[in-house]
Amino acid sequence: MNSGSDSAGxxxxxxxxxxxxxxxxRLQADLDVLVTAFEPLxxxxxxxxxxxxxxxxxxxxxxxPEGQQAIGRHDMLRQARIMQALAHTPxxxxxxxxxxxxxxxxxxxxxxxxxxxxxxxxxxxxxPGLAAARMRRAAEILPRLHAIDPNxxxxxxxxxxxxDELARWAxxxxxxxxxxxxxxxxxxxxLGRTTPEPTxxxxxxxxxxxxxxxSDGVEPVALIDWEIWSAGDPRVELGWFLVxxxxxxxxxxGRDVPGLPSAQELIDLYVGDGPALTDMTWFDALGRLKMAxxxxxxLRRHREGRHYDPDQEKLPATINRLIETGTALLAA
Numbered sequence: 001m002n003s004g005s006d007s008a009g010x011x012x013x014x015x016x017x018x019x020x021x022x023x024x025x026r027l028q029a030d031l032d033v034l035v036t037a038f039e040p041l042x043x044x045x046x047x048x049x050x051x052x053x054x055x056x057x058x059x060x061x062x063x064x065p066e067g068q069q070a071i072g073r074h075d076m077l078r079q080a081r082i083m084q085a086l087a088h089t090p091x092x093x094x095x096x097x098x099x100x101x102x103x104x105x106x107x108x109x110x111x112x113x114x115x116x117x118x119x120x121x122x123x124x125x126x127x128p129g130l131a132a133a134r135m136r137r138a139a140e141i142l143p144r145l146h147a148i149d150p151n152x153x154x155x156x157x158x159x160x161x162x163x164d165e166l167a168r169w170a171x172x173x174x175x176x177x178x179x180x181x182x183x184x185x186x187x188x189x190x191l192g193r194t195t196p197e198p199t200x201x202x203x204x205x206x207x208x209x210x211x212x213x214x215s216d217g218v219e220p221v222a223l224i225d226w227e228i229w230s231a232g233d234p235r236v237e238l239g240w241f242l243v244x245x246x247x248x249x250x251x252x253x254g255r256d257v258p259g260l261p262s263a264q265e266l267i268d269l270y271v272g273d274g275p276a277l278t279d280m281t282w283f284d285a286l287g288r289l290k291m292a293x294x295x296x297x298x299l300r301r302h303r304e305g306r307h308y309d310p311d312q313e314k315l316p317a318t319i320n321r322l323i324e325t326g327t328a329l330l331a332a
Contacts, residue, residue: 018066019048019061019063019066019104019106020035020038022100022102022106023035023038023050023052023061023106023108024038026098026100026108027052027054027059027097027098027108030097030098031054031056031097031098032056033054033055033056033057034054034055035052035053035054036053036054036055037051037052037053038050038052038053039051039052039053041060047062047063047064047065047068047073047074047076048061048062048063048064048065049061049062049063050062050063051111052108057110057111058111059097059108059109059110059111060094060108060109060110060111061106061107061108062076062079062106062107062109063076063104063105063106064076064103064104064105064106065104066104067104068104070103070104070105073227073228075227076105076106076107077099077101077105077107078155078229079107079226079227079229080096080099080107080109081153081154081155082153082226082229083096083109083226084096085152085153085154086145086148089144089148090141090144091141091144091145091148091223092141092220092221092222092223093222093223093224094109094110094111094112094222094224095109095110096108096109097109097110112214112221112222112224113214113216114214114215114216114221114222115214115215116210116211116212116213116214116215116224117210117211118209118210118211118244119131119134119135119210119244119247119255119257119260120244120247120249120250120254120255120257120260121211121244121250121253121254121255122211125255126257128257128258128259128260129259130217130218131210131257131260132257132259132260132261133218134210134213134215134218134220135210135244135245135260135261135266136261136265136266136269137215137218137219137220138208138209138210138213138220138241139238139241139261139266139267139269139270140269140270140272141220142208142237142238142241142270143270143272143274145202145203145204145205145208145223146202146203146204146234146237147202148202148203149203150201150202150203150231151231153203156203156230156231157230157231158231159198159201159230159231159232159233160230160231160232160233160236161198161232161233162195162196162197162198162233162235162236162282162283162286163195163198165232165233165236165286166188166191166192166195166286169286169289169290169293170188170192172290172293172294172297173188173289173292173293173296175297175300176293176296176297176299176300177300180296180299180300180316180319181292181293181296181319181323182320182323183320183323183324183327184289184292184293184296184323186327187285187288187289187292187323187326187327187330188289190285190327190330190331191282191285191286191289191330194279194282194330195282196235196278196279196282196283198233199233199234199235201231201232201233202231202232202233202234203229203231204229204230204231204232204233204234204236204237205223205226205228205229205237206226206227206228206229206230206232206237207225207227207228207240208223208237208240208241209240209241209244210244211244212224212225235277235279235280235283236283236286236287238266238267238270238277238280238283239280239282239283239284239285239286239287240287240290241266241287242263242266242267242283242284242287243284243287243288243290243291243322245260245261245262245263245266246260246263247260248321249288249291249318249321249322249325250318250321251317251318251321252314252315252316252317252318253311253314253315253317253318254318263280263284267280281329281330282330284326284329285326285327285329285330286326288322288323288325288326288329289322289323289326291318291322292318292319292322292323292326295315295318295319295322296315296319298312298315299312299313299315299316299319
């Protein structure tokens with residue numbers, strides 16, 4: 001689902017010697033620990049990620065790749081800033097222990113033990129009962145994040161409205177050859193015709209799902225991967241989370257996970273005793289459009305030879321399913 005231009009493995013295999021020395025020097029100076037191992041963690045596209053073993057415990061380092069600009073997903077200082085801002089709130093985040101703003105910038109955070117697995121998509125498979133319990137708990141704690149006033153966070157930008165979000169994803173979808181996202185224009189039309197008015201903006205993670213939540217058993221212990229945090233409409237975030245609760249959304253690329261909570265149950269858990277949410281069908285459909293656009297983008301890049309990955313050829317059935325079900329939600 002990531003859209004980096006090169007694989008984590010390619011980036012992690014060379015050029016980290018200078019970074020490793022910088023980390024060794026800084027952690028020894030700041031924490032009085034000695035680095036005993038510096039190991040790449042693979043699987044992501046937002047910069048370089050390493051597990052650093054030391055005489056004082058383990059840490060995770062995230063760094064801007066050599067030669068890359070510290071913008072967007074590579075802006076490590078922005079990621080560190082939001083986690084620092086949340087350190088003394090009920091939102092579980094790793095503790096930041098060191099920041100080096102000399103380019104290429106990096107930061108170190110505590111290593112949090114646990115699992116961060118998307119039950120429908122990731123390996124190894126999560127036992128269905130545990131997957132369902134984690135999903136329910138994630139819905140229950142999401143309001144902790146959305147209760148934080150975004151204006152209290154340094155560097156926050158103007159909030160994105162539902163219309164802004166739709167325009168952003170319309171551009172992404174529009175960059176994909178139409179034959180790869182058949183029916184996407186119809187779904188866009190329906191979304192544009194019924195775009196809800198924004199609610200009061202909140203702080204949003206941007207990619208809230210179990211794959212970005214480290215869990216200890218059922219309990220979330222760290223929300224990670226803050227590459228695209230912003231101020232925005234909380235229903236956009238919840239709608240994205242709902243996409244991953246239905247294993248039938250991912251034919252060909254996912255697995256069936258029986259017993260996952262329904263969209264309505266997750267919405268009810270999120271709301272709790274608070275006021276009801278409006279227009280959630282629209283936000284559910286938007287989430288499906290977003291996923292279809294991301295997958296269409298990745299499939300296009302593969303077929304153009306920009307990022308060769310044969311697994312991308314499994315995506316068409318899922319793209320079609322997401323567009324068809326999103327359209328059905330709004331056309332009903």
